[in-house]
């Protein structure tokens with residue numbers, strides 16, 4: 001599902017470059033749930049953006065679903081995201097001028113699906129927001145907004161779900177509910193999930209735990225499979 005070969009990434013700084021990833025190699029197979037854990041500033045978001053084709057690697061190769069991102073142009077990357085990726089951001093990224101329902105149906109409408117609104121409604125039911133379908137993001141709590149964002153990310157049954165600290169802007173209790181929801185929906189669909197977090201408890205729920213530190217990804221050994 002995901003293959004990283006000698007992936008390196010750095011950002012320009014005044015004097016030298018800020019090294020984020022150094023020669024990272026990683027294989028993630030279909031259906032796996034993988035946590036990327038690391039302190040703030042370690043490059044977790046950068047890694048997810050690279051996986052989503054939203055940021056360009058400095059060197060090395062990123063393969064998603066047997067396609068090498070480096071060989072794809074802007075439109076091809078957008079198509080790949082539309083067809084196969086679901087992305088959940090820390091700060092929800094809903095479109096403020098659209099209702100919850102329209103936020104969820106938009107990706108389906110862009111993809112030209114006929115029953116977009118019906119599917120969006122079903123997905124809103126799954127995240128228990130049927131009563132909020134006609135509310136705008138500003139009329140929803142943080143937890144509700146994130147549930148809409150999750151519904152939007154999963155409505156087209158993506159093969160790969162990328163989540164960037166999805167509970168980072170939520171209180172503890174709401175965050176726990178969101179985590180629960182993400183894992184439940186992921187289990188139902190059998191999609192691959194890469195979850196970026198700095199929370200050990202959330203990381204433990206994943207089958208694999210990878211730690212990002214000084215540009216290297218190191219996997220926890222003997223990580224017990226979640227029950």
Ligand SMILES: Nc1ncnc2c1ncn2[C@@H]1O[C@H](COP(=O)(O)OP(=O)(O)O)[C@@H](O)[C@H]1O
Nearest residue numbers: 011012020038039040041042043044045046047
């Ligand atoms: N577009 C960018 N240009 C320059 N530096 C960046 C850019 N994006 C992130 N950084 C820097 O790269 C480092 C890693 O950022 P990030 O991937 O957001 O870390 P994390 O998500 O783990 O907190 C940080 O020091 C950040 O300031």
Ligand SMILES: [Mg+2]
Nearest residue numbers: 044045046164
């Ligand atoms: Mg981040």
